[in-house]
Amino acid sequence: MVSPQSKAGKASASRLSPEERSARAAAGAQARWAKADPSRATLPRAICGSHDKPLKIGDTLIPCYVLEDETRVLTASGLSEGLGLARGGSMVAGMNRLELFASRKKINPFISNKLTERIQSPLVFLTPTGGKAYGYDAEVLVELCEAVLAAREAGALQKQQMRIAQQCEALTRGLARVGIVGLVDEATGYQKVRARNALEQILNQWLTKELQPWRKQFPDDYYRRIFELNGWEFDPTSVKRPGVIGTWTNDLVYDRLGPGLKEELEDYAGRDEEGRLKHHLHRHLTSSHGLPELQNHLAGVVALMKAATNWHQFKEMVRRAYPKPATTLSMAFDDLDQIGA
Secondary structure, three states: OOOHHHHHHHHHHHOOOHHHHHHHHHHHHHHHHHHHOHHHHHOOEEEEOOOOOOEEEOOEEEOEEEEOOOOEEEEHHHHHHHOOOOOOOOOEOOEOHHHHHHOOOOOHHHOOHHHHHHHHOOEEEEOOOOOEEEEEEOHHHHHHHHHHHHHHHOOOOOHHHHHHHHHHHHHHHHHHHOOHHHHHHHHHOHHHHHHHHHHHHHHHHHEOOOOOOOOOOOOHHHHHHHHHHOOOOOOOOOOOOOOHHHHHHHHHHHHHHOOOHHHHHHHHHOEOOOOOEOOOHHHHEOOOOHHHHHHHHHHHHHHHHHHOOOHHHHHHHHHHHOOOOOOOOOOOOOHHHHOOO
16 A cells, blocks of 8 residues: 555655756665765765766766865776776775876876875765765876876886876877866866856956956057957057957957856946946956956966967967857867867
């Protein structure tokens, strides 16, 4: 005989969407596992990611997750395989494959003490379905690749380690075009969660309705390279610039800093009777968060300007390195090689 509670539970479940039913089932499983294993209750939980939606860098696949505190994590086994480390026993002398590799005499001198500590202390967390997993902050991949390539450049690697260096080089080339954080966010689906939460956080921390004193924020190199990439003559003594540069600045900078940021800044700045902004947008950015983020973004944009050989190539590099919050990050790593060739 079916109890009234069971009937009520089934009726309630029938009104849920598939996503809500899945989340409900995962929460129930986590509660049961936590009761069976109290240590699970203290473990950080992944809010995005799954084993069947890995991080993709070229032909390399690495399972990844985003934790509650927004730490981007690569699984320990996936990281080892992604680097091309030899398979075998998961533990040797109490060390996993990654720890064992980092401890090798030829590699270890090129690995910082801080990175060594991180490798020796993998993160233990719960996946969205409640399983216990081990992993590393995604930045470990970048730092380890740099260490291996430095060892190769110094001629310190053994012959059998050269294939690992080749894999690190391939990974580094891919990551140079799109940041590791952005890749993990796309693979896990966290970019959608981030987009929903980003506007409120940005408005609270980055913007102020109180007009701030004017200070020069855009470096001369920003305007100089715009002129040079378009084949225009640049006069450093003149502040006169084509009107289209304002439109380009919105696209290159304010539209890419955060969702809805430009619209809010324009609302704060206000417009005169002719429809022109009354104040520079950056005068409504806070000194604690908004202006530092603007400066970091500008530094990256100017670096891309200096690396580009023409305006079209630069725009494509910006699109890939700093995708607008509402756009999908492109994962095609090979196209960029052909632009401006």
